[in-house]
Every structure is written in structure tokens, then in C-alpha cells.
Amino acid sequence: MTNKSPVPPKAPSTDTIIRQIVNHQGDERFFEYSGVEEHTALIIYNALQKCNEGRPYRCGWNSLLKVFSVVAMVTEIHEFPGSWMTSTLVDMGIAGFLTRQEATRDLLFLHSPKSSTFTGQYQASHKEPDYTIKPLHAILPTVVFETGWSESAARLREDMRLWLVGGRPAVQLVFLIKFKRSSNGRVGCFIEQFELDSNGDIRLIQAETVFPAPANAAQQTMAITKRQIWGAHLPAGQNPDASFDMSVDIFRDSARSYTTLYYLKTMKNCSAVNPIAQYNTEITMTGNVDIRATLAPKLSSDANIFLAGDTEFPNATARWSQYKSPGFTAVVEVATEGDVVETVISLTFVHEKVLTQSNGIQIKSKRLDSVNISDEGDIATCGGGIIGKTLVDAVESREANCMIVAGRCEITSLLGPGLGGGHGFLQGKDGLISDQFVSARIVLADGSIKGISADSGDPDLGWVIQGAGHNFGLVTSISVKIYDIEEGDVWSHRSYTFALDKAEPLYELVNKLWPDGTTPSHLTNFSFRMLKCPVVEPSYSQQFDDIGPTSIQSGSGPFNELSKMTGLDESAPASKKIGLSYIRFPVNVRNYNIKAQREAFDIFTSVTKENPEFAHFFFMSEG
Template sequence: MEVIAAVAAGAIASACQNAVLSSWLVSICPQRDYVKELGDRLSRHAHIYTPGSDDFKTATTRWSVAHAPEVKLVVVPSIENDVAETVKYANELGMPYLALNGGHGAIKTVEKMKGGIEIWMHQLNGVEISEDGARAKIGGGAKTKTVIDALWAAGKQTVTGLCECTSILGPGLGGGHGILEGHYGLISDQFVSMNIVLADGILRTIDESSEMWWAMQGAGHNFGIVTSVTLKTYDIIYRDWAYESFIFTGDKVESLYDNINNHLLKDGSQPVEIMHYSFFFNNPEVDPTNPLIMFFILQEGNMVVDPTYTTPFHELGPISTDGEGGSFLDLATWTGNDNNSPPCQKAGLVNYRFPINIESYSVPAQRQVYDLFASATKETPALNGSFFLFEGYATQGVKAIPSESTAYPFRSDNLLIAPVINYAGGDAEIDKKAVELGENLRRILHEATGREEMHTYVNYAYGEETKQNMYGYEQWRQDKLLELKNKYDPQRKFSFYAPIA
């Protein structure tokens, strides 16, 4: 009996030491000191936060509170190897893990992480510009404003998103649209090399010679945690930028989007120095009955937007206009995407997005979605803070890169569209109405394209999109992604954000 008891005790001890505790083991295993065990493996300035602390709350607060992952520990790496040590430790315990940069990834698939480790990347935020100025190495947690400001001070820039508070790599691993893509392509098209922790916990450096490189440019969330990336940088060509903004009432929907098609979009040949940006929103103080439309034209190289572009919109009779000249550093503030703006606040709200990429505006469909947005937000006041975003970047740089050369699949599309359904959570009926509204708005636009394929931007995805919607309809794309996934992540460690398998 003593032998049997000793064997049983040894088996239990082994189970307690090497596995995440299942419910029946909790009562008989001593509580593991995860903080000490992992802390001994990390660098001096790394941090570990546990539930109940203010730091833990800060680290786990997301832009959208819906479908949040269940976090047991937060690790804040100080050096790149801390990420590798954390992944190794989690693998030994069988614990899941998920990297977080800015916390703006609102896709519902992240809720599948239960009782795991969040690796909060925000200390890995350095920007190192090469001696010749042609490259910059940025940390895996670097935010957009940090990168823009550091490069600008050196007379350089690269493709980044418009929103200051998001990271570079979060969007970049899914392609990454940005204000300079008309010149240079997507964020991911700027990648030169990267340091990445793969599923085995080993920190590797890869570049275009790696078979994984193709996947990292559009589906990178599925293959590892990028601790730093080296990007192409470019001399600043024009320091001057200008904007003009217009606010229209809902009766101008048809004429506004017809003008955009004819005077700006021009069948996909939008001038490279121009970006247009609009959204539906509610402001009862201005119009208590119907949503308004905010419309921006941004121009590179001028201190006043060329009247060639703005005159057709003045002629529509906006209820107000505004404009200013400045520099690239002003764009986020002008458009309401700076660090102090509402989109950068984590206000405890639900934010659902339902993206679709299209080639041009269907004017009748724009009327349909406007009317549906108006009626739904009126009938359900809880959804009144929602907005409907239409982004029109110049696309020459994106289309100049062969579609088959990267995992990003939809280079021929000209417009990036997403209703953002925004509300306070906690009511299942409102949740249902929110999802129905977002899906119906997207469905109307998709049907108007006349295409069987629905193209969606993975970085804005809600989480019910198909793999084809996010990663392309060609069978060879799906086969190639799956082959790489099976080779580099056979146990599906990286399958919480828009998984391919």
C-alpha cells in the first residue's frame, strides 16, 4: 500500500507541476506561484500583474468590452526575450496566451482564450532609425504617434494608420491601411525583417528569404508574436498638408457619394495626394431627427485644398465647412483620431465593426444604408452613439504590388467601409439588435456590388466572417495558409485573432 500511495503521490505532484490545474486537481494541489516562477525567468524591468490590481485592470482594458479574453496573468516584457520566456513557460503549463498592443482589436474570436496569459507589449516601443535613414526598427508595441513623431524628427516617414493610439504591428500584420499607401503600399509592404517568437517559444529573425514571410504580410496574427520589425522609411517629400471638411444633412446622400465617385475616386484612379474620409453620425443638437454626414478631403503638398477637388462639394450646400493647413502631424487631430479623441478612449463601451471592401459607391445603396442607420438608431436610442465609416485612400502603391506576393488578398478594392456599432453593454436584446444592424448594413453594400465574394478587412472584423472573407477566395491562398499553419503552429497556439484554422 505504501508503494501504491507513493506512486499516486508522485503522479499527483507531477500533474500539479506540469499542467494547468483542472477542477479536481485544484483541491489537492498547492497553489502555484506563477509570479515567482515566471518572474525568475524575465528581465529586471519586466512586470507581472495579477487580477485585482490597478495595473492588471489597466493592462486588460480594451477599446471594446464585448467578447474579452479571460486573463489570468499579464506579463509586460521589457526586452524581446521576455516574450520568448513567457511563451515557453506558458507552453510548459499548457496555458494559452495572447499578445496585446493597443487593445483595439475588437474581433469576438479573442474571447476563446480562457484562463491565459496576456502579453502586453507596450514597453517594447522603441524606434531606431538606421544610419542611412532607409530603415527603422520599431518595437512590437510601438504606437502610431510614437513612430510618426520619431521619424518626422529625422525627416522621415513610413506608412502608418491614421489613428494615433493604435499600434503599428496590430494593423500591419493584417495588411494595414494608411494615409501614405498611395505612394508606398500597405504597412505590411514596408516590412524588411522581423523578430518573432514562434509557437515553440524560440525567438527568430525572419525576412523575405523565409517561407513564412508571405503569411506575415496579411495573416501574421496566426503565426507568432512579433517583438520588433524593421520597416522601410522614406524622405519627407511634402511637409505641407491641408484639409477641408463639410457637414451635410441626409438629403445630400446621393449627390455627395455621386460626387465622390466622379470627382475623387475616378474608377480607382484617385490622385495620389488625396484622401477622402466620411462618416454618418448622430448629433441631435444640430438635427434631432436624422444623422448627419461628416466629409473630409485631405491633400498632401498644399496649405489649402485645391478648389478643383472641393468646389463640387461646396456646390452641394453643406450646413458647415472648415479647413486648415499644417503638416502630416496634424492629420489625426483634424480628423478626430488623435490620442485625446473619442476613438482613442477606452470608455467601457461595446464597439462592433462589420467591414466590407468595395470598388466604388453604389449611390442607391448609400441611400439604403443611410436610411437604415437612421431608423435603427432612432428606434433603439442605445445605439445612437454609433457611426458609419467610409475611408477612401489613394491606392496606387497598394495595387503596384502583385497580389500573389503577400497574404493580403484584396488589393484591387478602393474603399474601406465599416459601420461601428457603439453602445453600453449589458442588455442581451440590445446586443442582438446591434449585430443585426451591423450585418444588415454590410449586406446591403455587398449586394450592391453584384459580387458573390464579400471582401472584409481582417483588422476590422467582427468575428463571424469566413476565412475566405478575410484571407481571399483563391483556393491556393487557403491551401498555402493552412500548410504554413500546420508546419509552424500545429498545436494552434496562435488561433485567437481571426484564425485561419
């Protein structure tokens, strides 16, 4: 701990600082200014938040050193800790180190939260770390991760001192992750772990090399204890010294994948038969990659590559919602599982349903749309890019009087919603889309292929794709259950429009009918749709009729017409990709707080009237 931090340049005027940072273009850069007082730091910080134009900044002000620092054009490298912890949390849950309640509710896992409640010589400092772990009711985090690409190792250690000394006794543990690019393009990386000892002095607990990978790479771990995770909020009866070994190799895999997003790629020791088997862990910056020349010869004849400027590129990157659209530079439209493997191994990659803010490659899987029905007619195996309607129609045409669990909207893919659970018309009767999974094939971040089934020997991966599947790889095929349509199955629907003054009686009735939020399996509370009924039963509909809706729409028909009956078919306006931004903030409740609903509606009405740009916003209540 004898390294001295470099002395940053004396701060120019406040306006000059802001202009220097805001006008910076290109790669990530670290700005640092000394002699900055607190009020000046706050002015700069607020200005950057107002004019960042979608460009992320990480800001900090050290009150002891009077140093204001900013990481401009933050890269995905700073997301490594979050990816590492996401994988580690799964392992902690499997091992029983953390319960589901602890991992999902009692502990908060936060990306770049701002902290400003430091004490002592660091009082009035504020800092935005890359990632933190914080008990629910704590003010400061207990575990902090700081990652450096453009910052020096010495500056990272000043950040570590700020957290451990200025954040005591709350902050228990600090991870420093430093990447360094040498003049020949090689990238090295190490992780350091720090805490305060019993005398209040900073102690280096452990240091591990990530790149180049050492001989014992697969065995590298860094321990974390319950005392370090919980601090003063340790649940009663738990052993504070119980520890969990975090795999450094999992971090290495995350780093290799994410650095690929930043135009880094592995260079040597790739065999022709299995390129991943000999992956070298040294990484080389490639700069501009000729994607067509590099990848096209390896793809199947039906695959396509679209670059920005190609006439097909706008259509290939069109999205249902344009809000925070990724800045893709190329689209690889794969046609086979082998295309997916080659793309993952060879180039920068990002899956169609994973967002990156700049310089990402989109793997578009719509051509993975095959459908095969088992001889028994109870299982459909389809490509990973299959659209819900395509699968429903294929099953119906090949297996008369059969149906499949898919999403409500015809244009969505099966796995888009399915890998996250997936709501649908049949959820009350047959479960979510993910409940239908029988087996799958998935390409992992290293390009390897995993087969997943009940007897595949990898139950953990099979479990996580039923709700968190977008995070673990690219699913190239999936097998799902098929259900018989019973004789006489008719679906009916009844949709209401109410004026705002009917909010209280409407939500009071919903609470009365379903006090715990659970509806009958044959009824969906979204409009009202019922199975095996030519009309919605009066025992439900009459009570809503009595409230006095301004309009009512109703009808009935077979299962495959439900999307059309409810305005969610492929030709409906709600299904079109027309350049609009849809922003949704879901809140899950078992029943409605009538007073809160009214207050929310009143605020919403006031804001939308005063701001015409919000005229098309709406509340959606689904059950």
C-alpha cells in the same frame, strides 16, 4: 466500427433540461438526453441561444436516435481544426493545390455552422460541427471536423454517421479528433478519417496518434483529395483524385499551443539552453498555476506581472473597445525578447491582439518600444510594441525632414494594423504599413525565434506576416522604411458634414470622381486630405461644396499634425479608452450602390430612433 454508443439518460422535462445546462458552471461538460422529439429539441435550442450570456454551446439533435446533445462551456480545444486548416491553406496555396480564388471565394471555411438539411433516416436532424469546408453554392459541407473533449469516442462516431449517412451524397469526408485525459493528468489525442465506400458503407480511411507523439511524428500526414473537398462542385478540368498531404505535426503544434490556453502544459525533458528542443508531447493538466512564482524569476528586471485584483490590472487590460473583451486572468508585461520566449514556453499564453474568451494570459508588449535608425537614415528598427506616434516622433527627431508610414490614429501600435496590412495617410503614395517591412524577429508558438528578411531562407513566413501576421507568432522587432519629406510638403484637409437628404448626390459624385474606387495617390477620401497643397484643390472641393453641406472644416499643416487635424490624435475623444463598445462590420466595395445606400440609411435611421441604446451608432465610409 463495432463500438456501440452509450444509451443516454431519459430526458427530464424541457424546463429541467434548460436549467441543468444554463446553470452549469466551470469546465466544459457534455449533456445528452434520449427520447427528445423535434419540437422539444427546437425549444431547448432556442432557449439556449437566448440565455447563453456569452457562453458558447454546441448543440445537436439526432432524429434517428431521438437524442439531443449539448457541449456546454465550449473550450478552445474545439478551435483546433480551424487552426490546422488555416496553416494547411497556406501550404495548399504555395503548392498550387488551391488557387487564391478557390481558397478565398469559391470555398467557405466555417466554424460551428448549424446544418439541418439531412436526408433519409436522419431527416430533421440538426448539428453544429466544430469546423467545415463547403463549396460556395453547396447546401451541406463536403468536409466536416468534430472534436471531442467531454464527449466519448462512441458519441463522436454517432456524429460521424449522421454526417456521412444523413448528409450523403454531399458530405465526402469526416475527421474525428478525440482528446482524453487519464486519471494521472496525462492527455492523449488521436485523429480518425472516415468516408463512405462505393457500397455506401462507412470506411475508416486512416487513424493517427497525436499525443503521445510517435517516433515518426514529423512525417505524419493525412491525405485529402479534390473530390473530397469539392464533391459535386469540382471545377471543370480538375483531377478529382489529386491529393494533398495535411501535416499531422502542424495539428500537433496547434494543439500544444491551444491546450496551453486551457491550462495544459508540457512537463518534462525541457533543457536549460533550449527548452523547446526537447519538448515532450505528453501533456499534463495543471489546474491553478502560480504565475508569479513560476514565471517572475525568469523575466528581466523591467518586466511586470499583473493578476486580477492588483491595482494595476484594470489599466493593464483596458481596451479601446469593450465588445466581447477577453477574460484575462493575468497580464505579463514583457520588456525584452527573452521575456516573450520565457512566457510562451512557461505559461498559458495569448498575444495582446489575439482574443480568448476565458482564462487567457495577455502578453503586453508596450515596453518593446526601442527605436534605432540605420547609419544611412533609410531604415528604422523598432520593438514590436511600438506606438505609431512614438515611432513617427522618434524618426522626426533623429532624422529631420523624414517620415514613416504608420496608422492614422496616434495611439494605435505600428504592428496592430500593420500585421493585417495597415491603412494610413501615406498609403496612396508609399503603400500600406506592411509594404514597409524590411525584416522582423518573431517568436513562434513553440518558443523558438525566427529572423525574417529577404534572404533569411524562410520567404513563406515573411510573406504571411504582411497581412496575416497576427496568426503566426509574436513579433518582437520590426525594421521599416523611412522616407524623405520633400521641400514644400504641406498637407491640407477639408471635412464636410451633410444632412441625410444629400446622400444620393454625395455618393453619385464619389462614384463619378472615382468610378473604379481608385483615388489619386496624393488624395485620401476620408474627409479630404491632400499632399503639397495649402488648400484642397477646388477641382475636388468645389463639387462637394456645391452639394450644400451643413458645415465645413478645413486647414493645413505638416505631416506630423495630420492626426490632430482630423481628430485622431492621442488627446482626441475617439482615442480614449473609456469603456465603450465599438463594433465594426467592414464591407469593401469599388463604388457605391446609391439605392442600397439609401435603403441602408433609412433602416438605420428607423432602428436608431426606435432603440435609444443605438443612438451613438454610425456609418463610416472610407476610401
